[in-house]
Amino acid sequence: MNNAQRIAALGLALAASATMASLLGSTAQAATLKSTSVKLPESTRVFPGDSAGAKAANSYCLMCHSVGMVMNQPDLGHAAWLVEVNKMKKVFKAPIPEEQVAVIADYIDGIKGKK
Numbered sequence: 001m002n003n004a005q006r007i008a009a010l011g012l013a014l015a016a017s018a019t020m021a022s023l024l025g026s027t028a029q030a031a032t033l034k035s036t037s038v039k040l041p042e043s044t045r046v047f048p049g050d051s052a053g054a055k056a057a058n059s060y061c062l063m064c065h066s067v068g069m070v071m072n073q074p075d076l077g078h079a080a081w082l083v084e085v086n087k088m089k090k091v092f093k094a095p096i097p098e099e100q101v102a103v104i105a106d107y108i109d110g111i112k113g114k115k
């Protein structure tokens with residue numbers, strides 16, 4: 001569905017609900033939507049810590065996939081993490097500033113490096 005179709009579909013849905021409301025007349029109750037707060041475990045949402053590396057990883061590594069993409073990998077060595085971060089930048093076009101590449105690789109090596 002493209003945007004124009006989405007807008008058309010939304011228009012139809014709105015028209016349908018307006019028709020429903022008028023059919024139901026004065027007894028019609030407006031639907032009440034409620035926001036619910038969903039609390040996900042901290043550890044699965046962001047990279048842990050507040051070091052420069054954690055901040056950089058949180059800024060540049062979560063726009064395309066979750067933190068799990070990194071945390072569920074085997075413990076690689078520093079060199080392998082450097083290759084991986086560069087792959088994200090060069091192959092997948094992650095907008096990581098050049099000077100942040102090593103910062104992020106160091107950080108991830110710290111949490112997912114060879115023990």
Ligand code: HEC
Nearest residue numbers: 060061062063064069070073084085088092093094095104
């Ligand atoms: C521009 C989007 C994008 C950004 C930003 C990004 N990645 Fe990825 N990443 C991908 C894609 C696409 C895949 C491959 C997904 C698949 O194969 O299903 C991937 C996969 C991975 C994998 C799995 C192994 C692999 O190579 O496929 C790891 C680990 C990973 N990314 C780490 C990172 C880290 C660390 C960062 C931050 C430095 C990062 N990603 C930022 C797009 C991105």
